[in-house]
Amino acid sequence: MVNYESEKLQETLLDLLRTREREKQLRDENTAILAGIAAMAGANNKRQVFNSLLSVLRKYIGFEHALVLTREDETAPLQELVTTCRFFESSIWPIGNTFIRSMNGDSIALYDPSQVFEFQELSPEMEAFCQSVLLTGVKVSSGDALLLFFHSDKGQFTPNCRRVLERFRPLLERAIIDIDYRERLQSLVTARTQELTHSQQRFKDFAKTVGDWFWEVDTDYRFTYISSPNLTNHTVDSNCILDIFGEADEYRQKLKTIFEKQIAFEDLEWQLPEDEGGLWISLSGTPYFNKQGHLLGYRGTAKDITSRKRQIEEIKKARRQAEDANKAKSEFLAMMSHEIRTPLNAVLGLLDMLGDSGLDNKQQGWINQMDQSAQLLLTIINDILDLSRIESTSFELFNSQICLSDCIDLVVTQLDEQAKKKGIQLSSCIQSDVPEQIIGDKNRISQVLFNLVGNAIKFTNDGSVSVDVSRTENKLYLKIRDTGIGISPEAQKQLFKPFKQADGSITRKYGGTGLGLAISQHLITKMQGEIQLESQLDVGSCFTVILPLDSIEIADQETEVPVVDVEHLPKLNILVAEDSPTNQLVAKLMLEKRGHKVKIANNGQEVLDIDESRFSELDIILMDISMPIMDGISATKTLRENGQEVPIIALTANVMKSDQQAYYEAGMDDFIAKPIIADELDKILAKYQMLIANKQ
Numbered sequence: 070m071v072n073y074e075s076e077k078l079q080e081t082l083l084d085l086l087r088t089r090e091r092e093k094q095l096r097d098e099n100t101a102i103l104a105g106i107a108a109m110a111g112a113n114n115k116r117q118v119f120n121s122l123l124s125v126l127r128k129y130i131g132f133e134h135a136l137v138l139t140r141e142d143e144t145a146p147l148q149e150l151v152t153t154c155r156f157f158e159s160s161i162w163p164i165g166n167t168f169i170r171s172m173n174g175d176s177i178a179l180y181d182p183s184q185v186f187e188f189q190e191l192s193p194e195m196e197a198f199c200q201s202v203l204l205t206g207v208k209v210s211s212g213d214a215l216l217l218f219f220h221s222d223k224g225q226f227t228p229n230c231r232r233v234l235e236r237f238r239p240l241l242e243r244a245i246i247d248i249d250y251r252e253r254l255q256s257l258v259t260a261r262t263q264e265l266t267h268s269q270q271r272f273k274d275f276a277k278t279v280g281d282w283f284w285e286v287d288t289d290y291r292f293t294y295i296s297s298p299n300l301t302n303h304t305v306d307s308n309c310i311l312d313i314f315g316e317a318d319e320y321r322q323k324l325k326t327i328f329e330k331q332i333a334f335e336d337l338e339w340q341l342p343e344d345e346g347g348l349w350i351s352l353s354g355t356p357y358f359n360k361q362g363h364l365l366g367y368r369g370t371a372k373d374i375t376s377r378k379r380q381i382e383e384i385k386k387a388r389r390q391a392e393d394a395n396k397a398k399s400e401f402l403a404m405m406s407h408e409i410r411t412p413l414n415a416v417l418g419l420l421d422m423l424g425d426s427g428l429d430n431k432q433q434g435w436i437n438q439m440d441q442s443a444q445l446l447l448t449i450i451n452d453i454l455d456l457s458r459i460e461s462t463s464f465e466l467f468n469s470q471i472c473l474s475d476c477i478d479l480v481v482t483q484l485d486e487q488a489k490k491k492g493i494q495l496s497s498c499i500q501s502d503v504p505e506q507i508i509g510d511k512n513r514i515s516q517v518l519f520n521l522v523g524n525a526i527k528f529t530n531d532g533s534v535s536v537d538v539s540r541t542e543n544k545l546y547l548k549i550r551d552t553g554i555g556i557s558p559e560a561q562k563q564l565f566k567p568f569k570q571a572d573g574s575i576t577r578k579y580g581g582t583g584l585g586l587a588i589s590q591h592l593i594t595k596m597q598g599e600i601q602l603e604s605q606l607d608v609g610s611c612f613t614v615i616l617p618l619d620s621i622e623i624a625d626q627e628t629e630v631p632v633v634d635v636e637h638l639p640k641l642n643i644l645v646a647e648d649s650p651t652n653q654l655v656a657k658l659m660l661e662k663r664g665h666k667v668k669i670a671n672n673g674q675e676v677l678d679i680d681e682s683r684f685s686e687l688d689i690i691l692m693d694i695s696m697p698i699m700d701g702i703s704a705t706k707t708l709r710e711n712g713q714e715v716p717i718i719a720l721t722a723n724v725m726k727s728d729q730q731a732y733y734e735a736g737m738d739d740f741i742a743k744p745i746i747a748d749e750l751d752k753i754l755a756k757y758q759m760l761i762a763n764k765q
Contacts, residue, residue, distance in 0.1 A: 115248040115255070134153045137150040139213065150214070177204055287365065310324070471506070480515060545618045549613075596616055645660070652693075653669050702732065705737055739756075
C-alpha cells in the first residue's frame with residue numbers, strides 16, 4: 070500500500086515537473102513571439118521582417134535557408150518573394166499536391182524531397198540545399214503563400230518541428246503578410262517613382278526642345294520658382310517678375326494689368342535692349358488657385374521668339390516683293406496693251422475703211438482675213454490683261470441689273486457667222502422659269518460665254534453647238550454642249566491652267582493661247598459659282614456654268630427700245646484730241662464716213678487753246694488719255710473747272726475698269742476703247758445725236 074502511494078506520488082511529481090517545463094516552454098515561445106512581433110514592427114523593409122522571423126524560429130528549428138513563395142491567383146505559379154539563399158532568388162515553382170496541402174494549412178516535413186513533384190525539376194545548385202524540407206502555408210491578401218525551410222542533410226526536420234510551426238502560426242502569418250504588404254508597397258513606390266522620373270525627364274526634354282523658361286510667382290509678383298535664371302542673353306537677377314522688363318515701363322504696366330484681372334494670357338512680346346542682342350521674348354501665363362478658389366499666384370513660360378519674328382518679317386518681305394513684282398508685271402502688261410492697242414487701232418480702222426473702198430471679191434477676202442487676224446490679236450491682248458489683273462487681285466466685278474437673254478443673244482449673234490462657215494448649227498434655249506432680269510456683271514458673263522461657245526465652235530468640225538439655260542432653286546445652270554472632238558481624262562486635269570491646252574504639241578491643229586478657260590474659271594469663281602466638265606473623245610463636251618441666282622422681280626414688262634434711224638439724225642461737230650497721226654487719220658476717216666465734221670487737236674493743251682466761239686460749235690470731244698504736253702484727264706478737269714459742259718468721251722487703249730472710273734471722276738461722260746469697234750462707235754454717236762435732236 071505504501072509502495073502504491075509512493076509510486077502515485079512520484080507520477081504526480083513527474084506530471085508537475087512536465088507541466089512546469091511545458092509552461093516554461095510556452096513562456097519562452099510567447100516571449101519569442103512577442104520579441105519577434107516587436108522586431109517586425111520596427112523593421113524598415115521586408116528583409117528585416119524576414120530576418121526577425123527567422124531569428125525566432127532558429128531557436129526551435131534547425132534550418133540552413135528559408136524561402137517564401139507567393140501567387141496572386143489560383144492559376145498563377147508560385148514565385149520567390151524573399152529568401153536567404155541566392156540560388157532561390159527569382160525562382161518559379163510548379164504546384165502539385167504537396168504544395169496544395171500545405172497552402173490549405175498543413176505543416177509538412179519532407180524526408181526525401183526528390184520524390185516529390187515540386188522538387189523534381191530543381192537545378193543542381195538548388196537541389197543541394199533541398200535534402201530536407203519543412204513547409205507550411207498561410208493566406209495573404211493577395212493570394213496564397215508558402216514558407217519553406219531547407220537543410221543540406223537528410224532527416225533534419227522531426228515531427229516536433231511541425232508542431233513548432235503550428236504553435237508559431239500567428240507569428241508566421243503576421244510576418245508573411247507584412248512581407249507581402251511591404252513588397253507590394255515597395256513595388257508600387259518603385260513604379261510611381263519610375264513614372265515620376267520619366268515624367269520629369271519628359272518634361273525636361275520637352276522644355277529643352279521648345280527652349281522655354283518656366284516661372285512661378287506669388288500674389289506679390291515675386292518669383293517662387295524659376296527653371297533657369299538665364300534666358301538667351303537675358304539674366305533674371307530680380308525677385309519681382311515686373312522688374313525683368315528693365316526700363317520698358319509699357320510692358321511692365323501691361324503685365325501688371327493682366328495680373329490684376331486674374332486672367333490667362335499668351336504671347337506678351339517684348340524686345341531686349343540692343344546691348345543684350347535685341348532679341349524678342351514672348352511671355353505666357355495663367356493664374357492658379359487653392360481648393361477654396363483663392364489666388365495663389367501665376368505660373369507660365371517665356372521663350373525666345375527671335376527666330377520666329379525674323380521668319381515672319383522675311384515672309385512679309387517676300388510677300389511685298391511678290392506683290393511688287395506682280396504689280397510691276399500688271400503695269401508692264403497694261404503698258405504693253407496700250408502700246409499694242411494704239412497701232413492696232415490704226416490697223417483695224419484702216420482695214421474697215423479699205424473694205425468699203427470698192428475692192429473686188431478676192432481683195433475683199435484678203436481684207437476679211439486680215440481683219441480676223443487683227444481681231445484675234447486683240448482677243449489675245451484682252452486675255453493676257455485679264456489674267457494679269459485676276460492674279461494681282463486688282464480685278465473687281467461690276468454688278469448691275471442685266472437681261473440674261475441679251476447676253477446670250479449677243480454671243481450667239483456674233484459667233485453665228487463663225488459657226489456657219491464651219492457648217493455647224495449654233496442655237497440657244499432659255500427655260501421659262503429663268504428670270505428675265507438678274508444681278509451680275511454683263512460684260513464678264515458675256516466674256517465667259519464667248520470663251521466657252523468660241524471654244525466649242527473651234528473644236529467642232531460637224532454637228533452642233535448649243536447654249537441651254539435652266540434654273541434649279543436658287544442656282545442658274547448654263548450648259549454649253551458641242552459634238553466636237555472631246556477631251557481625254559488626262560487632258561481635263563490640265564485644262565483650266567493658264568497657257569495649257571488639251572493638245573499642247575508643237576504641231577497641234579488648233580491655235581490659241583490657252584488662257585480662255587483659265588480666265589473663265591477665275592471669273593466664275595469670282596461670281597461665287599463653279600464650272601463643271603463632262604467630255605468623251607470623238608463624242609463631244611458639255612461645260613456647265615453654275616451661278617448663284619440673284620434675281621429681281623420686275624413689275625412692268627421691259628419696254629422695247631425703238632430702232633433709231635441715224636440717217637435722219639443731225640450730224641455732229643466732233644473734236645478729236647489725239648497725238649498719233651495715224652490714229653488721227655483713222656478717227657477722221659471713220660467719223661467722216663458717217664457724215665460728221667471733224668477737227669483735230671494734237672494734245673490737251675491745244676484743246677484748251679481753242680477760242681470760246683469755236684468751242685461753242687462743238688457737239689462732243691473724243692479725248693485721248695495719253696498725250697504729250699497735257700494728257701486727256703488734266704485737260705478734262707480744266708475744261709470742267711472753266712465751266713465747259715460739252716460732252717467728253719474718253720478714247721484710249723487703257724481699258725481697265727479702274728482707269729474708266731478715273732475718267733468719269735475727271736468729268737468725262739463716256740468711254741470708247743481702242744481699237745475702235747464700229748458698232749461701239751455707232752452706239753456712242755447715236756446717243757449724242759439723239760440728245761441734240763431732242764434739244765432742237
